[in-house]
Amino acid sequence: MFAHRFRRTTALAVAALALPVALSACSSDNSKSDSKDSSSSSAASTPSAPMSSSGTSDMASQPFGSACASVPKTGAGSFDGMAKDPVATAASNNPDLSTLVTAVKKAGLVDTLNNAKGITVFAPTNEAFAKIPKAKLDKVLADKATLTKILTYHVVGQKVTPSQLSNGSFTTLEKGKVTTSGSGESFKVNDTANVVCGNVPTANATVYIIDSVLMPKM
Numbered sequence: 001m002f003a004h005r006f007r008r009t010t011a012l013a014v015a016a017l018a019l020p021v022a023l024s025a026c027s028s029d030n031s032k033s034d035s036k037d038s039s040s041s042s043a044a045s046t047p048s049a050p051m052s053s054s055g056t057s058d059m060a061s062q063p064f065g066s067a068c069a070s071v072p073k074t075g076a077g078s079f080d081g082m083a084k085d086p087v088a089t090a091a092s093n094n095p096d097l098s099t100l101v102t103a104v105k106k107a108g109l110v111d112t113l114n115n116a117k118g119i120t121v122f123a124p125t126n127e128a129f130a131k132i133p134k135a136k137l138d139k140v141l142a143d144k145a146t147l148t149k150i151l152t153y154h155v156v157g158q159k160v161t162p163s164q165l166s167n168g169s170f171t172t173l174e175k176g177k178v179t180t181s182g183s184g185e186s187f188k189v190n191d192t193a194n195v196v197c198g199n200v201p202t203a204n205a206t207v208y209i210i211d212s213v214l215m216p217k218m
């Protein structure tokens with residue numbers, strides 16, 4: 001009887017000692033599993049670094065300005081599409097520049113602009129031309145010499161970068177001067193026209209779309 005009780009007591013003691021060890025091992029396994037799951041979740045939720053359309057973070061090389069949002073994402077009128085065509089052709093694919101394109105055709109400047117190399121064009125929008133009273137605009141469009149003078153005043157014979165706009169003065173094809181000022185993504189030309197979509201690339205020119213027509217000295 002005594003031997004039987006002794007064996008039973010010993011078995012219970014062994015079982016009692018084994019239970020904390022088992023629980024400790026189970027807790028360790030769960031901890032490792034939770035840590036692995038947490039690590040996996042963290043890795044999955046980490047966002048990748050944003051890239052520009054050209055695969056670079058250098059935003060100075062990209063078009064900028066509020067009006068850029070209205071440019072088509074694809075096709076000949078998109079930024080990628082315009083970059084493949086010379087400037088007069090590229091402008092003809094942008095609906096916001098249709099009045100400018102009409103004026104360029106009337107002045108016979110399509111080939112001049114398309115064949116030029118490394119130029120900068122300050123391109124007035126349709127709304128910019130609409131600021132001019134219709135009778136006056138019609139008169140200018142009908143006068144080739146005056147129209148040519150005005151249009152060539154919007155063209156600079158060199159590439160102008162955004163950084164050069166901060167405090168710039170440039171000679172135009174009309175032989176006059178245009179001045180630029182501003183910073184960041186806010187620039188003015190001749191203190192009157194705002195750049196609404198700048199640094200737009202075409203095959204042979206850099207385009208800055210502006211909200212007012214620039215007027216040379218007559």
